[in-house]
Amino acid sequence: MTKPVTFIDGDQGTTGLQIHSRLQARSDITLITLPDDRRKKRAEREKSLNECDIAILCLPDEAAREAVSLISNPSVRIIDASSAHRLSEGWTYGFPELTHDQPMAISTARKVSNPGCYPTGAVGLLYPLVQAGLIPPDYPYVISAVSGYSGGERQAIERFEKQATSAEVAYQAYGLKMRHKHVPEIQYYAGLSAGPLFLPAYAGFRQGILLTVPLVHTQIPVSIATEQLHACLTQHYASSRFVRVMPSDESSALDRLDPQKLNGTDDMELAIFSDPRQTVLTAVLDNLGKGAAGAAVRNLDLMLQV
Template sequence: MSSPIVFIDGDQGTTGLQIHERLRNRTDLRLVTLPAAERKDARRRAQAINACDIAILCLPDAAAREAVNAIVNPDVRVIDASSAHRTAPDWIYGFPEMTPGQAERIANAHRVTNPGCYPTGAVGLLRPLMQAGLIPDDYPISIHAVSGYSGRGRAGVEEHESPGAVNAPAYQVYGLELAHKHTPEIQRHIGLAQRPIFVPAYGAFRQGIVLTVPLALRLLAREVDGTTLHACLARHYADAAHVHVLPLNESRDLKYLDPQVLNGTNDMRLSVFPDMKHEQVLLAAVFDNLGKGASGAAVQNLDLMLSRQ
């Protein structure tokens, strides 16, 4: 049997480059990309996508939709790294650890939508707690996240790594209109009845994310506290290879969270920081926005799909 053909459409952006780097030495698949002269040739792209076994789309949303619409070969399977299909009901959400059976659904899927970087942290923290009934679906969720500048794509990298980078800002809070495109994805896949408040930011480091969610225990059931929340997350991810819950005794010793500590990996670390005196809890996720938040997750999903190829 010949090795499956994996076509990366859009391999020159930050996500595509990292996926290519992670796959280029693999011998269990044939990796296909288009030369520069053919990347904008719709006919050539359609030929490539219909000749592959699995296509990984690293494109702007509109281009990703066009690529999917160009597929006429019913055997072609797709991993879309754009946000074009993340709330589409007929696409499988590519977060294997999200719920029991999700990895199996991804393995058997024809259409998988890779999660956004910020939603990976938010859904990873909150979906298990919502499913366990520890947080009601109408809780007023507030999320703050700081990402490395590569989260902006080429524009962010050029701003911070070009000759004029001395003028690049050290820190930028954005999405001030509270209409970030990841918010509907976060709401849908956590299972919130109300739209969460999501405030993102960029820092002057290349990659990595710290995402935090504060909770007021007075708004939760009387028996819910930091220990309860931590135990739920620890149970949910007990067998997960790439999502780890920091023990409470270790989180008590932390003085700060480093967004870059897991860079270059496909891992995510979740922490719970209780303040019982004031009945407050801080939930936190740390991961690489180009790893578990993008390219690493795509390769993880690819490997699941290849297991059924």
């Protein structure tokens, strides 16, 4: 039986290198990349893109759009790890845990767009609760998230690691122009009426994400019952291999969360913390695992099932 040919376009970036590392020893696919002297030549890329079975795009948004435009072979299937096509018509959102039917939608899709690392946590928390009517779609959501500096790709990695002794490494808020590219994605897939206020930051560790969503009970027209929120998330992810909802007795014993807890895995852990006045929803994941390369490989595995 012929092995499916998988081509990574952009295997020199952070996500591309991670995906290549995960796939290079696999015996069920034929993995193709281009050497340095060929990977920037348009004709070479176009040839590889049209001769593979599945193309994985690990490129900046504009380059990803260009790559898609170069594909004329209707048999080629695409996984785009950029944010270029997450809201585009004809693309399937590559978050298998979104709904019960999402794995099948991904497995049969021709074009799949990986979720963003932050939206994986935000949508993972909010979508089930909004759909169940336990929290309103029109609440003024504030999402705060801190990521390891590898979330900024090569430039951020070089800046942080060159300044390893500088106070600048400790914590840097960014996206303060309030136009972060993940906001429309979170709004759309979480089912919110408006874009949330999103406050991202990089910290002085290489990888890992801690994302929080606070809910102030007096500002929500529906009654917030922590037990119902927890039960909803637990039921939604009951069959998931990669998403765990922290048991209530475990979360109630904690007063801190480590954003690096799941580094090196493709897992995500959701938890709920509350008192009579407020509730905080939290997600921890590896931005290079569940938030990037792990998501792409999971989507590849689903697509190979067909």
